[in-house]
Amino acid sequence: MAPSRTAPDWKRWLGRWDEQQESFNPDRERRFGTMLDLLEAGLGRRFTVLDLGSGPGSLSQRILHRFPAARAVAVDYDPVVRRIGEGALGTLGGRLTWVDAKLGQPGWSRSLPRPRFDAAVSTTALHWLTPADLARLYGDLGRILRPGGMFLNGDYLPSGRREPHLDRLERSVVKIRFPRKRAGAEWGAWARWWDDARRVPALRAEFREHDRRSASHPKRTDLTLDYHVRRLRAAGFRTVAVVWQDLANRVLYARR
Ligand SMILES: C[S@@+](CC[C@H](N)C(=O)[O-])C[C@H]1O[C@@H](n2cnc3c(N)ncnc32)[C@H](O)[C@@H]1O
Incomplete structure (x- = not known):
């Protein structure tokens, strides 16, 4: 994509984000849909939700579209995706707030605009956090x-490792579904998105900061289901259960 002097079409960038995410997670919309159904079943249609590792706001956008009386706070550490999200969605009529914070770092929650929330959601994000964070x-x-x-x-x-046989099966099925050649194509969509975004002049400052922050960003940790469940229980969540899954692609539900 050639560099352009006109204002970027942020909505198109958000649309392309969704396409590249879906290319390696074909069940993404169904997973979002289940999460929205659970929010409505558990909390009704008026609530305030935290979107953790929101990226450019795909999940917040879907929540606020379906629930016109809801509010969301989208938290992400990457200035590039936040800029695109803010450009594409703005504040959705004052109902969406964007927050720059690094989840899990001491004091991260001080950046939030309110002390209490009805719900927190996250998609394809927390696999980046270290066990301590x-x-x-x-x-x-x-x-x-x-x-x-x-x-x-x-x-x-x-x-x-607690379920080594199941773990091997989960990995094997991924290889069957995404053989090496095809897997390259899926990740290619992700890499192309980032390469193209890097050429957008309006994102130059954001990329400088993105690169600075990435230098100290951990590699993905892919902590196990068991670790998530144990830490949620230790944090006082009473019910913790998988409510949707396709192999290791899961939705984990926890209730305070
Ligand atoms: C694959 S994207 C998913 C974005 C969005 N939730 C979605 O489903 O489209 C992962 C996001 O998590 C963010 N992220 C990863 N670790 C983070 C951390 N410690 N604090 C804040 N954001 C983080 C990244 O910047 C990135 O935007």
Whole structure:
């Protein structure tokens, strides 16, 4: 894509984000849909939700579209995706707030615009957190969510070493579904999106900061399902259960 001097079409960038995410997670919309159904069943249609690792706001956008009386706070550490999200969605009539914070770092929740939330959601994001940061994030969520509040995490949550046979099967099925050649194509969509975005002049400052922050960003950790469940229970969540899954692609539900 050639550099352009006109204002970027941020909505198109958000649309392309959704396409590249879907290319390696074909069930993405169904997973979003299940999460929205659970929010409505558990909390009704008027609630305030935290979107953790929101990227450019795909999940917040879907929540606020379906629930016109809801509010969302989208938290992400990457200035590039936040800029695109803010450009594409703005504040959706004052109902969407964007926050720059690094989840799990001590004091991250001080950047939030309010102390309490009815719900927290996250998709394809928390696999980046270190064990210590995830434990701290869940400890904080135990305080931030009101009693009866709900947390939903849609992510790759592998069975891991406690269930080695199942873990091997999960990985084998991924290889069958995404053979090497095709897998390259799926990740290619992701890499192309980033390469193209890097050429947008309006994102130059954001990329400088993105690169600075990436230098100290951990590699993906893919913590196991079992680790997430244990840390949520330790943080005071009473019910913790997988409510949707396709192998290790799961939605984990937790209730305060
Ligand atoms: C694959 S994207 C998913 C974005 C969005 N939730 C979606 O489903 O389209 C993962 C996002 O998590 C963010 N992220 C990863 N670790 C983070 C952290 N510690 N604090 C804040 N954001 C983080 C990244 O910047 C990125 O935008």
